[in-house]
Amino acid sequence: MSADLIQFFTTNWLGQAIVMLAQCLAVTVPLLVSVAYMTYVDRKVWASIQLRRGPNVVGPFGLLQPFADGLKLVLKETIIPSSANGVLFIIAPMITFMTALVAWAVVPFDNGWVIADINVGILYLFAISSLGVYGIIIAGWASNSKYAFLGALRSAAQMVSYEVSIGFVLITVLLCVGSLNLSDVVVAQSGWFWHWYFLPLLPMFVIFFVSALAETNRTPFDLPMSEAELVAGFHTEYSAMTFGLFFLGEYANMILLSALGAVLFLGGWMSPIPHAPFTYVPGVVWFALKIAFLLFVFSWTKGTLPRYRYDQLMRLGWKVFLPVSLGWVVLTAAVLQFGGWVPKH
Amino acid sequence: MLLQALAFYVFAAITVAAGAMVVVSRNPVYSVLFLILAFFNAAALFVLIGAEFIAMILVIVYVGAVAVLFLFVVMMLDINLTELREGFLKYFPVGALIGAVLFAEMLLGLGIVGAGSTTISGLNTQGAQVLATDNTRAIGRVLYTQYFYLFQVAGVVLLVAMIGAIVLTLRTRPGVRRQKVGDQINRTKEQTMTVVKVPTRGGV
Numbered sequence: 001m002s003a004d005l006i007q008f009f010t011t012n013w014l015g016q017a018i019v020m021l022a023q024c025l026a027v028t029v030p031l032l033v034s035v036a037y038m039t040y041v042d043r044k045v046w047a048s049i050q051l052r053r054g055p056n057v058v059g060p061f062g063l064l065q066p067f068a069d070g071l072k073l074v075l076k077e078t079i080i081p082s083s084a085n086g087v088l089f090i091i092a093p094m095i096t097f098m099t100a101l102v103a104w105a106v107v108p109f110d111n112g113w114v115i116a117d118i119n120v121g122i123l124y125l126f127a128i129s130s131l132g133v134y135g136i137i138i139a140g141w142a143s144n145s146k147y148a149f150l151g152a153l154r155s156a157a158q159m160v161s162y163e164v165s166i167g168f169v170l171i172t173v174l175l176c177v178g179s180l181n182l183s184d185v186v187v188a189q190s191g192w193f194w195h196w197y198f199l200p201l202l203p204m205f206v207i208f209f210v211s212a213l214a215e216t217n218r219t220p221f222d223l224p225m226s227e228a229e230l231v232a233g234f235h236t237e238y239s240a241m242t243f244g245l246f247f248l249g250e251y252a253n254m255i256l257l258s259a260l261g262a263v264l265f266l267g268g269w270m271s272p273i274p275h276a277p278f279t280y281v282p283g284v285v286w287f288a289l290k291i292a293f294l295l296f297v298f299s300w301t302k303g304t305l306p307r308y309r310y311d312q313l314m315r316l317g318w319k320v321f322l323p324v325s326l327g328w329v330v331l332t333a334a335v336l337q338f339g340g341w342v343p344k345h
Numbered sequence: 346m347l348l349q350a351l352a353f354y355v356f357a358a359i360t361v362a363a364g365a366m367v368v369v370s371r372n373p374v375y376s377v378l379f380l381i382l383a384f385f386n387a388a389a390l391f392v393l394i395g396a397e398f399i400a401m402i403l404v405i406v407y408v409g410a411v412a413v414l415f416l417f418v419v420m421m422l423d424i425n426l427t428e429l430r431e432g433f434l435k436y437f438p439v440g441a442l443i444g445a446v447l448f449a450e451m452l453l454g455l456g457i458v459g460a461g462s463t464t465i466s467g468l469n470t471q472g473a474q475v476l477a478t479d480n481t482r483a484i485g486r487v488l489y490t491q492y493f494y495l496f497q498v499a500g501v502v503l504l505v506a507m508i509g510a511i512v513l514t515l516r517t518r519p520g521v522r523r524q525k526v527g528d529q530i531n532r533t534k535e536q537t538m539t540v541v542k543v544p545t546r547g548g549v
Binding site for chain 1: 348374378381397398401402404405408409410413414416417420421479480481524526
């Protein structure tokens with residue numbers, strides 16, 4: 001019987017479709033749950049920094065708060081402004097949410113635990129993350145509101161600027177790995193935790209993290225939705241679940257960039273000490289812990305830092321990060337070439 | 346194989362339809378959005394023939410950067426739609442001529458009209474050699490060894506264009522106050538602060 005089943009799931013097109021669907025669900029459902037709890041953890045961390053309690057009413061320790069919030073958003077009325085462009089207004093939050101989800105197809109959770117083990121994984125992630133800007137810019141334009149439009153313009157300029165330095169960071173990492181496959185990136189970092197790339201490429205790790213903050217429009221770079229100037233930025237006109245999708249998309253993007261940071265710089269599913277008993281812990285747990293650490297830093301910065309001014313943000317992106325990361329690419333290439341460490345493939 | 350053919354026809358049909366909509370749609374913002382859809386499906390077609398590197402670069406460069414700037418400009422323009430459509434009949438012959446020339450050149454390039462089947466078979470064998478190794482690696486190897494100088498020249502041409510654009514648009518206006526970060530960081534306590542001993546009820 002089992003042989004028949006194996007044959008059905010590996011050769012029959014229906015079986016393959018079922019397997020593919022199950023794989024997608026196995027990634028998406030935990031992701032959505034962690035997005036829900038990320039909002040909870042974010043608020044708790046933020047509250048602790050400000051000596052408050054944070055959400056603690058709904059359920060034990062307020063653990064059901066994210067679901068109460070979600071239910072509220074679903075049940076509220078979706079308002080489409082009369083002068084808005086109806087179709088694009090609805091499509092924009094979908095694009096944001098969808099791009100945040102499809103990128104997970106190439107993320108390796110453990111050795112071999114990846115939906116699509118493609119050879120251009122890094123490029124795929126980079127391409128998908130560059131699409132996130134469309135949800136925001138279309139939302140701003142379709143809302144037909146000046147605050148939303150200004151927020152969208154700010155966001156688009158910001159994301160395009162910081163993508164440049166993220167691109168150079170990715171190039172440095174793949175120079176060291178010699179492959180664009182994300183699983184290869186993790187395998188290249190195997191060994192003790194000082195073999196992970198965060199140490200040899202420390203400036204790049206810092207640039208990557210700060211650019212990730214800018215890419216996800218988080219404090220100190222949350223100018224697209226700075227409430228003091230733009231009401232709520234690009235999602236000023238959105239209500240109920242259309243707003244909810246933006247919100248979920250933002251958090252899913254944060255988790256995605258943390259996962260990317262964990263894969264590129266913190267050794268992905270590798271355990272920090274390559275000996276028992278640490279190697280008994282499944283790789284996916286180490287991966288989740290590393291993502292959780294980076295997410296905590298996201299919340300920490302949000303609770304600690306004030307907002308940048310827009311010209312300062314642009315100055316940081318173009319005049320500091322771009323030359324530094326470009327210089328580091330040249331330096332890494334030179335060290336690899338003349339030190340004889342060019343990865344062999 | 347059937348699935349692949351089906352996928353090809355779906356993507357190809359959407360590409361052509363989106364391309365037509367770029368020209369036909371009344372709102373320029375819609376045109377740009379349809380252009381993005383066309384780019385996307387073209388990338389999918391590249392994936393289907395196994396050119397995944399080119400597909401990803403197409404999405405990163407054209408969809409992720411070029412089309413964003415298009416959208417940026419088009420959204421901020423105040424376009425009068427009726428005015429835009431007035432010249433349609435006047436410009437149609439020129440547009441049709443350019444389209445015809447491009448189509449003829451494409452046919453020539455593909456070797457259907459001109460050189461016969463030799464070019465196509467030549468392309469195919471080269472393609473097979475490239476596909477034998479990793480796609481990205483193959484492109485890199487050809488670009489940085491065989492066509493190294495041409496590649497560098499292309500880079501220099503782009504650099505010149507970039508400098509030209511900056512020179513044309515740069516204007517220094519007098520009397521603009523701007524933040525000088527270096528000066529701010531180099532300020533010392535002695536330059537900016539004096540500690541004054543204030544007698545009680547005396548004032549400064």
